[in-house]
Amino acid sequence: MMVIDADQQLAFAARLAAQGKHHQAAAEYDRFLHFFPNDPRQREVHLEAGRGMLHAGDGPGAERYFSTVTQGAVRDDLWQSAHFLLTESYLLQGNPHAAVKPLYALLATTAEAKVKDKVYQRLAWIHIDQLDWDGARRILERISPEGRRRFDTQALADRLAQADRLPHKRPALAGALSVLPGAGQMYCGRYEDALAAFMVNGALAWAAYEAFDHDLNALGGILAITGLGFYLGNIYSAVSSAHKFNRAQQEGFSKNVQRQWVIGRRSDPNTTRRLSAAAITIAVRFQF
Structure with missing residues (x-):
C-alpha cells in the first residue's frame, strides 16, 4: 500500500x-x-x-x-x-x-512603518475602485515619506486630482431640458434615445389632440394619460442618462489609472493585475 x-x-x-x-x-x-x-x-x-x-x-x-x-x-x-x-x-x-x-x-x-504603508496603499486602491478620489488622496497622505517615494504616491495623487476635470452632465439640467421630449437625452449624447422620445411623445400628444378634436373624449383621455406617462418617463430617462454618463466617465478613469499603475511603468513589485470574469476590470492585488 x-x-x-x-x-x-x-x-x-x-x-x-x-x-x-x-x-x-x-x-x-x-x-x-x-x-x-x-x-x-x-x-x-x-x-x-x-x-x-x-x-x-x-x-x-x-x-x-x-x-x-x-x-x-x-x-x-x-x-x-x-x-x-x-x-x-x-x-x-x-x-x-x-x-x-x-x-x-x-x-x-502593528507599529511597522512598511506594513502600515502597504495597508494605506491597499486602502487607497480600494477607494479608487469605489470611485472615491478624495478618500484615496486622504489615505495616500498617511503613507510615510519613504513609502511615498517607493509607491510614487505624489504622482498618483496628482493623477487622481484630474478626476475633478472629468466630463460631467448635470442630472437636474438634463431633467429640465426634457420639458422638450428628447432634449435631455440629446444633452447626454444619447441621440437615438432622444429621437425616440421626441417621436413617441409627439405622436401621443398629436393623437390625443386629434381624439379630443373629434369629440372622442374617452379615447383622448386614455391617450392623454398614456402620453403623460411617457412624458414623465422621458424626464426620468434623461436624469438617469446623466447619472449613467457620469458613472461611465468615473469608471473609465478608475480603470485607466489602475492600468497605468499596475501594468505600466509605475507598477510596484507588490502588485499584480486581476481581470474580472464579468468585465475587463483591473484591480490591485498584493502578493505575499
Missing part, C-alpha cells in the same frame, strides 16, 4: 497550483490540513489553500482559510499576510465594506 507523507502531499498540491488547477490544489492542501494536523506548516498551508480558492474564484472558501490564520494567537509575517489576503477574499465577494476591516485591524496592531 502506498503511503504519502506530508512533503509529498504538499508537492502534489503545489504541482496542481503550478498547472493552474487551483481548485484541485486547494482541495489537496485541505487534505494536508486534515491528515497532518500536527505539522508545523499548518498555517502556511492555510494560506496556500486560501490562495487556491482565490484563484478559483471562491471568495467564501478563501475567507475561511485566511480567517483561521488571522484569528490565531501567533502574530508574525504570515499573520500579516493573512489580513491582506482576507481583504482580497472579501473584494472577490463584492464586499468592499468588509474588505477594509482586516486592514484597519492590522493598522491597530
Whole structure:
C-alpha cells in the first residue's frame, strides 16, 4: 500500500497550483490540513489553500482559510499576510465594506512603518475602485515619506486630482431640458434615445389632440394619460442618462489609472493585475 507523507502531499498540491488547477490544489492542501494536523506548516498551508480558492474564484472558501490564520494567537509575517489576503477574499465577494476591516485591524496592531504603508496603499486602491478620489488622496497622505517615494504616491495623487476635470452632465439640467421630449437625452449624447422620445411623445400628444378634436373624449383621455406617462418617463430617462454618463466617465478613469499603475511603468513589485470574469476590470492585488 502506498503511503504519502506530508512533503509529498504538499508537492502534489503545489504541482496542481503550478498547472493552474487551483481548485484541485486547494482541495489537496485541505487534505494536508486534515491528515497532518500536527505539522508545523499548518498555517502556511492555510494560506496556500486560501490562495487556491482565490484563484478559483471562491471568495467564501478563501475567507475561511485566511480567517483561521488571522484569528490565531501567533502574530508574525504570515499573520500579516493573512489580513491582506482576507481583504482580497472579501473584494472577490463584492464586499468592499468588509474588505477594509482586516486592514484597519492590522493598522491597530502593528507599529511597522512598511506594513502600515502597504495597508494605506491597499486602502487607497480600494477607494479608487469605489470611485472615491478624495478618500484615496486622504489615505495616500498617511503613507510615510519613504513609502511615498517607493509607491510614487505624489504622482498618483496628482493623477487622481484630474478626476475633478472629468466630463460631467448635470442630472437636474438634463431633467429640465426634457420639458422638450428628447432634449435631455440629446444633452447626454444619447441621440437615438432622444429621437425616440421626441417621436413617441409627439405622436401621443398629436393623437390625443386629434381624439379630443373629434369629440372622442374617452379615447383622448386614455391617450392623454398614456402620453403623460411617457412624458414623465422621458424626464426620468434623461436624469438617469446623466447619472449613467457620469458613472461611465468615473469608471473609465478608475480603470485607466489602475492600468497605468499596475501594468505600466509605475507598477510596484507588490502588485499584480486581476481581470474580472464579468468585465475587463483591473484591480490591485498584493502578493505575499
